[in-house]
Amino acid sequence: MTAQTFRLLAEASSKAYRKPDDFLSWYQKFGEGEPDFIEKGGTKAYCFETDKERVLVFRGSVLHSLKDWQRDANLNKMDCEEGGYVHEGFAEALDLIWSPVRKWLSTAGEKQIYLTGHSLGGALAVLAASRIDGAAIHVCTFGQPRVGDADFAKGCQKKLGRRYYRFVHHRDVVPKIPPYTLGYRHFGREFRIVKGRVTEVTNGVETVDDAMRQFLGEDVEIPSVVSSVLEPLLKISEMASRPEAVAPALAMLRTIKAPLSLFGGGALEAFFEILVRQVQLQQKGPFVVGPFHDHDPEHYINAFRPLARSS
Numbered sequence: 126m127t128a129q130t131f132r133l134l135a136e137a138s139s140k141a142y143r144k145p146d147d148f149l150s151w152y153q154k155f156g157e158g159e160p161d162f163i164e165k166g167g168t169k170a171y172c173f174e175t176d177k178e179r180v181l182v183f184r185g186s187v188l189h190s191l192k193d194w195q196r197d198a199n200l201n202k203m204d205c206e207e208g209g210y211v212h213e214g215f216a217e218a219l220d221l222i223w224s225p226v227r228k229w230l231s232t233a234g235e236k237q238i239y240l241t242g243h244s245l246g247g248a249l250a251v252l253a254a255s256r257i258d259g260a261a262i263h264v265c266t267f268g269q270p271r272v273g274d275a276d277f278a279k280g281c282q283k284k285l286g287r288r289y290y291r292f293v294h295h296r297d298v299v300p301k302i303p304p305y306t307l308g309y310r311h312f313g314r315e316f317r318i319v320k321g322r323v324t325e326v327t328n329g330v331e332t333v334d335d336a337m338r339q340f341l342g343e344d345v346e347i348p349s350v351v352s353s354v355l356e357p358l359l360k361i362s363e364m365a366s367r368p369e370a371v372a373p374a375l376a377m378l379r380t381i382k383a384p385l386s387l388f389g390g391g392a393l394e395a396f397f398e399i400l401v402r403q404v405q406l407q408q409k410g411p412f413v414v415g416p417f418h419d420h421d422p423e424h425y426i427n428a429f430r431p432l433a434r435s436s
Contacts (some may be wrong), residue, residue: 126263126290130239132429134180134265135292138243139422141171141184161229165221168249172229178237181226181253185244185268185422202274202308207255209276212303215248226253233260243267243422244299247291254289255281264313265290267425268297271309271331278312278330287328289313294424295320305331318428 140151145162152160152173160173169184202210219226230238230253238260240250247269254264255277262285269291273281281289291313293300303309311331316323 126265128429130178131265131290131292132426133175134182134239134241135243135267135422135425135429137171137173137180137182138185138241138246138267139426141169141182141242141246142422145171163222163225163229166218168218168221170222170226170249172226174236178239179230179233180239180241181230181250183240183242183246183249183253185242185246205255205273205277207277208280209274209278210308211252211273211277212248212271212309215245215252215272218245219249219252223253223256227256230257230260238262239265241265241267242269243425244269244420248272251281251289254285261288263288263290265292267292267422268294268299268420270299270302271305271311273310274308275310275330278310282312282330285313287314290316292316292318292323292425292428294318294421294428295419297419297424299420305333318424321428323428 136151140148143151148162148171149159156173156175160171163170163172171182171184173180173182201213203213203216205211205216240254240262241247241264242250243266247266250264250266251269251272254262264285289312291300291311293315295318300311312329314325315327317326
């Protein structure tokens, strides 16, 4: 993939938060016709094409949408037909629009298919790719949360190989959730963006060392003794997060103060409502407050502007 393609996908992921007329205005600067808009129950996606590619972009979580926050906070896992477990809220969101999405993807012909999205949109792009067979699909996500467990990650890693690009801007908080400690795993090629510089840092299924470096920094050496102690503890935690044992896991989480209490599920609806209202009072842009600043999709677009000009 070229820098121009990465920038196109980053811009599309940002514009997906806009209304259809606004997205159309952006698209008509380089494309012809009109993009398709798919929406049901709060899940939204835009479909468009260029001379060589077809792009499906999913809208991410909207900060002022309580429904989006509650969907993201649902820690329950569900069986995935492709293997392993996946985040129940993400899977249910994709199910709402899966029929028209699958139909649109089936008409790609010889064009390259790109699935993309920012935040929740990236998670939906990964899930969509996991459900499609027989097509060389490319996936590119920005600030994407974890989607499924280790078995799901291994299956998707085998299917997508080096065609899955996952970008993380500096200390973006969203890629750190749902927690590694509850069995969720990233996979694919991770590219870290720091001060406008893009560096590939990992390729494959996430390890405990990878998860720790999200908090400690990429240059930190993790002593092997630390990993050897943490791994069995995390395995116990992961087992407690299975669907049949989610209630005990949530009960344990609720004994821990923030930030872990943020991810407690539907029973914390009142907490989320208060939090969203407080954020709205302080908000001047979509991702200005606190740790959400590094989650702003503009950071991802800016990382590719100089690269696109030079290539």
